[in-house]
Amino acid sequence: MPTTLATKEDLNFNRIVSKQFDRAAQYLKIHSSLLNQIKACNNVYYFQFPVRFGGDKYELFEGWRAEHSQHKKPVKGGIRFSELVNQDEIMALAALMTYKCAIVDVPFGGSKGGVRFNPKKYSDEQIEKITRRFTAELIRKEYLGPGENVPGPDVGTGEREMAWMADTYDAFNPGGIDNLACVTGKPVAQGGIHGRREATGRGVQFGIREAFQHSEDLKKLGLTPGLEGKTVVFQGFGNVGYYAAKFLSEEDGCKVVGIAEWDAAVYNPQGLTIEELNEFRKETGSIKNFPGAETLPSPDSIWDVPCDILIPAALENQVTLENCDRINCKVLAEAANGPTTPGAEERLHNRGVFIIPDIFLNAGGVTVSYFEWGKNLSHMRFGRLQKHLEEIKNQKLVSTIEKMIGKPVPEEDKKYLVRGPEELDLVNSGLEETMVTAYRSIREVHRTRVPKESMRTAAFIIAIKKVALTYEQLGIFP
Template identity: 55%
Template sequence: MSETENHFFSDVCQFFDHAAQFTQHDAGLLDQIKSCNSVYRFRFPIRKGNGFEVIDAWRVEHSHHQSPTKGGIRYSEMVNEDEVMALAALMTYKCAIVNVPFGGAKGGIKINPKNYSVQDLENITRRYTVELIKKNFIGPSIDVPAPDYGSGEREMGWIADTYATMNPGQGDALGCVTGKPIALHGIAGRREATGRGVAIATRECVSVAEDMKKIGLMPGISGKRVIVQGLGNVGFYSAKFLAEFGALIVGICEFEGAIYNEGGLDVNTVFEHRKATGSILGYPLATKEFKNTMEGLEQPCDILVPAALENQITADNIHRIQAKIITEGANGPTSPEAEAVFTARGGMIIPDMYANAGGVTVSYFEWLKNLSHVSFGRINRRFEETASLNLVNMVEGITGVALTPMQRSTIVKGASELELVNSGLEDTMIRSYHEIRETLVQNPKIDTLRTAAFVVAINKIAVSYKNLGVWP
């Protein structure tokens, strides 16, 4: 591992150590919470063309204070052990912050998916799953993977099928992985969950008038200028829902470059343009475009949403970032040095381990669905509709006022699975934000939302260890 690769986990630990001083736990317990419990590195061969290729892969289980552990699998040629350890640690803290009863884990396969056929990717994914099964690193009550950068529903379907095939008769087998296609007992709303969570987190942050006054912004999301880095799953849905909430998407950045229009960009048409041409550059309604994606991050805006990879905002470019709020859609996009500079000049960072927790929150709902073997809303939806209909009929009979068909359809309605999932996600993100903010407000020595989020997470994990009898 090169010197430059070995920094992400130390960055996470640096944030942890800073927050730990605001807790009352002894050093041994803090060390246990911070450390990665299990690191499994392995290699396996696949047949490619007329020869073979050896694939490097990892699965890290950071904390077993809750079971199962939970975390995505990243498919990237930039994957390394330090990165997977850091992401697993963030998952532990993320789950604690949003009150999801999992320990943190993460996986990585060191490939560029674009260089492999669908058959090759299936072979790699299935073999990776077999290796996890052999070492007891996967299972509905052991360790539950999910999608991450470079993977999606298709790969999760292959994992579920491989696990179920190798565990015949296990009724909960499909709970071994989340982010599956709906047809394989996935859950409505999972694909867009992380981006929706990012948007809700941002909206909730800017709704607090007291905090916005401190950084020179009017409260409310309406009209806020937003630049989003990344037009993948997280970036696209973050931009889409922020726009629906009333924000103005003025900039979009991707690896090939960036586009900007102070009057606003339509996310859907930018996405279609990129799909048709292979690049966001050349989008006809952009007033500025940059071949260097970093220049796109530095344009005028109120809110910057880095939703690509880690280490995008550093000491080298933080002085040119004009945003007043950074919402971390990606994991670890801001270095500790950059955060210190940004907050010192009055900026706010909504930290990754809270902001992008929408994915694991809805994954938790999917896992519950798989274990209960019933879709949300299936049992009670018609009952709710009938009860509402009876109430409407009674009110109309008493008042003599008939509702319009549109009014009636709005009231006489049972919640679908998607509506229940989105409601649960929104409630989780709102409650968690105010829990973090309350911790920040109550302790004047705590300097940032990230530190407050770490304090919240550390305290919850410490309680779990003590309840298990592991710590006195």
């Protein structure tokens, strides 16, 4: 059944993604049959499974794993634990993963999975049992494996759950040399990679930073290049929202003036101190009544806060026809998956709001997951072979410079110049290169082919073309 508001807006996420696909497909000369193949979700595994919580207490859970496209293998996508999980949502998110991976040139097809329950209502021991049983069900049907289907964290899951999934897979496949590559987003000590935890937020930072380098685009918005002093509002302060807010404020000089969570919203026109807010939340369980800001009347009040950049970083369908006219921003940067409905997007676009689309902006997570997957298959930490060699070369270069100028290089500068790259340096460098290259490609298509459309349509055009090319080159078997 379609979900509707008083405005009769269809909020079925799967149909929304299909509409976005169709809007871009009309600009491409690709056979309709191939377009239908690209758009369709190839298969969905729905199942119910019981979990025993001690004695004779049993509970039945519903789980899903969708594989949208196998044009590239393995397929890739997160595992979501939420009471809101349903099949249409999982299929839509799997489709977005296909297009997202294509845009940033990550060689995966799209997938997504989830279990319908609220982890806040269960103990850690119970969540572990649910996770391991869910994993066992995926293994039974070959929906999990380094070369087949590689999950990662999503809403309601994190490093802990990924470690449990990897351990369960290893128990079912003893001696498998590449077993750690069956999931990404693991703790570093369990085969994870430095930088994965904050990767989506870091990618949001890099994507917005690149968008603010193009003075021609910014002039139309009444903005100047660079992020220094730009005001930002976040709707959502989970993993993605926290890290994006932290990096944009501490490293780029943005002023984060408002943040909303599910239970409260806070506002400070002078700028919020992100670490202090995060520590307050850890201590109290909420951002409500944070002493460094005004607590707004309701979480919904965040839409009324004026800013240069509004960043939805929570769930889908948050910016709708019901609230979009209240929004007062110049750039809407989608850190969440599908936060803006088509109707709201059209209104905002017609008002001149510049939208940086989700299928590009939140691709940092899957990009660094790709690095982690490659690390697991190579069984080698990034930087281990070259770090010391780079430092030797750099030391010789600095010594040569000192001889030429006749005085020593300042010690702090010398340490910076000599230091070889750690794994985190390489991960962040690769992520920034990926986000910058992808943004410039989208901008070029938008500027030259669909200047009257939104950036989302340009991003979909790129994704569809890349997936279509792969299908054409693969041919059809038999």
